[in-house]
Amino acid sequence: MIRDVEVLVIGGGPAGLCAAKAAADSGAHVLLLERDDTPGGQLVKQTHKFFGSERQYAGTRGFQIGEMLVEEINAHENIELMTDATVLGMYEDGIVTVLKDEKHLKLRPVKTIIATGAAEKFLTFPNNDLPGIYGAGAVQTLMNVGGVKPADKVVMVGAGNIGLIVSYQMLQAGVEVECVVEALPNIGGFLVHASKLRRAGVPILTRWTVKEAYGNGKLEGVILCQLDDKWQQIPGTEKDVPCDTLCLAVGLTPLAELAWQAGARCEYIRELSGHVPICDENLMTTIEGLYCAGDVSGIEEASSAMVEGRLAGYAVAVALGYDVENAQKEVDAAKAELVELRSGPMGGKIRAGIAKVEQKRGEA
Numbered sequence: 001m002i003r004d005v006e007v008l009v010i011g012g013g014p015a016g017l018c019a020a021k022a023a024a025d026s027g028a029h030v031l032l033l034e035r036d037d038t039p040g041g042q043l044v045k046q047t048h049k050f051f052g053s054e055r056q057y058a059g060t061r062g063f064q065i066g067e068m069l070v071e072e073i074n075a076h077e078n079i080e081l082m083t084d085a086t087v088l089g090m091y092e093d094g095i096v097t098v099l100k101d102e103k104h105l106k107l108r109p110v111k112t113i114i115a116t117g118a119a120e121k122f123l124t125f126p127n128n129d130l131p132g133i134y135g136a137g138a139v140q141t142l143m144n145v146g147g148v149k150p151a152d153k154v155v156m157v158g159a160g161n162i163g164l165i166v167s168y169q170m171l172q173a174g175v176e177v178e179c180v181v182e183a184l185p186n187i188g189g190f191l192v193h194a195s196k197l198r199r200a201g202v203p204i205l206t207r208w209t210v211k212e213a214y215g216n217g218k219l220e221g222v223i224l225c226q227l228d229d230k231w232q233q234i235p236g237t238e239k240d241v242p243c244d245t246l247c248l249a250v251g252l253t254p255l256a257e258l259a260w261q262a263g264a265r266c267e268y269i270r271e272l273s274g275h276v277p278i279c280d281e282n283l284m285t286t287i288e289g290l291y292c293a294g295d296v297s298g299i300e301e302a303s304s305a306m307v308e309g310r311l312a313g314y315a316v317a318v319a320l321g322y323d324v325e326n327a328q329k330e331v332d333a334a335k336a337e338l339v340e341l342r343s344g345p346m347g348g349k350i351r352a353g354i355a356k357v358e359q360k361r362g363e364a
């Protein structure tokens, strides 16, 4: 049996939650699917306070933002939230298949917003499969959701915001952070986070990398080495750092497979961190009625994911003819908010990526 759905939102992270609420506030009926047992996406593990404006929940901790959004979703009569529900396939005839309670459901949505987020990248080096080598997201989940101290002695790879924030959170959890290793010549994350680590005595080694890991059945240490300006390892600079955990915060890549499978045009755009769907200014892909919001359309932050969610949700409402005047105003407001969020030097990379999306769209 095929179930008809007016608006389908795939993924209950900040983008999906905001998209569902925006479409439902305008009058549409929304089915929100989340593969985990708890919605919130990456927000559930973020214990630090957010920056930005009041509308972007500045001053509130990430997991509290998640809880507030989920409360609003649960209270909304136009939204049905289904957890433990994984979307497996999107087909060119518009049918979406979902795995829920070991059964396959078939849906036929009028409009769909994909908000599946991103996956963590990994690094290639000898023995990178030893137990004790984790992605930063897993370590954050162990600490901040499971209440588990993830390590005694850790080496962090990556000095972007995630690497810096997770390192600081590990210090707070009583973990010894030996150092943060960064292959680039400069620190990619906010200096406010880097300064907190440095004040706590954690060295941040730029132009260093992991040469190999070692251990008997589990991680016992890593060999680090310096890189030259051509990214080649410099022989003789090796440094042995005993540790029980190596944490990789080397970037995220958009989870755009569903859009791809549905037949939406996707392109590799380095500045957006991988293959992304080519979307228009309302975040609609090259497939009529199929939208993408959040990290799936290019890696940014939770604040921009929420605004993109609102943009896509209200754009869908306009397309369906719900509360059009107000929904259009909200679309315009979200676009202006995104411009503001992406202004300044930290937004340069994402602006370049979006310019490439626009160029590709023009070529179509």
Ligand SMILES: Cc1cc2nc3c(=O)[nH]c(=O)nc-3n(C[C@H](O)[C@H](O)[C@H](O)COP(=O)(O)OP(=O)(O)OC[C@H]3O[C@@H](n4cnc5c(N)ncnc54)[C@H](O)[C@@H]3O)c2cc1C
Pocket (backbone or CB within 6 Å): 010, 011, 012, 013, 014, 015, 016, 033, 034, 035, 036, 039, 040, 041, 042, 043, 046, 048, 085, 086, 087, 088, 115, 116, 117, 118, 136, 137, 138, 140, 161, 162, 165, 252, 255, 293, 294, 295, 296, 299, 300, 301, 302, 303, 305
């Ligand atoms: C470790 C880590 C730390 C971070 N720290 C910060 C930070 O400090 N500050 C900040 O602003 N940003 C931070 N970010 C980035 C921020 O969390 C993301 O930009 C933001 O969460 C993106 O929101 P999203 O809704 O697009 O994706 P996500 O939050 O990843 O949510 C996607 C959701 O979709 C669900 N999903 C995926 N596939 C399917 C499917 N097939 N079917 C059903 N559901 C599916 C997932 O389970 C998930 O709940 C961090 C990211 C990571 C990974």
